[in-house]
Amino acid sequence: MQTVTVNLVSTSAPRSYPIHIGADILTQPELLLDYLGQKRAAIVTNTTVGPLYLEKFRATLAAHDVVSVPIVLPDGEEYKNWETLNLIFDALLTHRCERNTPIIALGGGVVGDLTGFAAASYLRGVPFIQVPTTLLAQVDSSVGGKTGINHPLGKNMIGAFYQPQAVVADTSTLDTLPDRELRAGIAEVIKYGLIRDPAFFGWIESHIELLLERESSILIDAIKRSCQHKAEVVEADERESGMRALLNLGHTFGHAIENAMGYGNWLHGEAVAAGTILAAEVSQRMGMIGEGDVDRIRNLYVKAGLPVIAPNLGPEKYLHLMGLDKKVQGGKMRFILLEDIGRAVVHAGVPSPILTEVLTECTADA
């Protein structure tokens, strides 16, 4: 097992926490018992992950006298909303969960984001533990404390920063993950290489087949390196007042794609891959990177089985959807662009003819 620590400085209580990464660690309750002093916990999962891992996990906890309340949500990005959030509150209240009853998220990023937001607001904040079961959640969404839900007018628009007490990433759970979901997670792994680690980008290029084959030690290496990057960025800028925005590479376009195509039709990682190509095309037209760089990025996504051509929504629709994006400041749209493979920057001055050109020439009818 490997452990990465997220070191968060705080004026009051310490908020640093471990990310444990390894095969079969779901059945190692000692990683969690420190946080389960009340001997009671609520476990939030969904109708897909529940049948696979919930009883095994509950049995492990029960063997250490921890009683758990299961809360099983419908599965899907389209359920990341108020109604589903309320199902969690209903269950927590019905079972009289208290202020020191931890809530454990067992699932992918949707379950993690919903559960984290519930934990942030139930009784004004209760302990929260992430047990991510998708690659995307293990390398990205379970770390860093962003929680929330979607609104019909925009993705992740309602939420809170709320850090977990621990993250337990059991890589064995990835065995049951559909290929398409695995590839979507790889998009976020590639993102860390693109924004801040050229050597890691090269490592992914040379290990992409093994990653797709789910070779355990390679997966663990990729997850650990990704979590180290995420931890470093979050440590430096927990509330996204600066460099944390770089983690949104490809996401401004990506969120527009997800929203326009209907939540859940394009997976988040797929939209990020196609969105990153648009960001790279803009960067290239701004004279920041070369055409060879764009090709290199595109080739890696293609090898990873990810989409590289964004749907043609028309520039107006893209701009409208992106105007709702959180990265708008004082009316100016800010983009995350690439200065190099391994170096991303925030840019506020993209001329609109370049945007229109990229959104027209680099997209195709869906």
Ligand SMILES: NC(=O)c1ccc[n+]([C@@H]2O[C@H](COP(=O)([O-])OP(=O)(O)OC[C@H]3O[C@@H](n4cnc5c(N)ncnc54)[C@H](O)[C@@H]3O)[C@@H](O)[C@H]2O)c1
């Ligand atoms: N909070 C953050 O910082 C952050 C970062 C990135 C993404 N996100 C959010 O994460 C969400 C995407 O997360 P995701 O990609 O994990 O999607 P997801 O949670 O929808 O999971 C993908 C699918 O895989 C299933 N699944 C999960 N674990 C499984 C397993 N071990 N075996 C078989 N099936 C399994 C799920 O039930 C679901 O059908 C988006 O809502 C996105 O906005 C949040």
Ligand SMILES: [Zn+2]
């Ligand atoms: Zn993302």
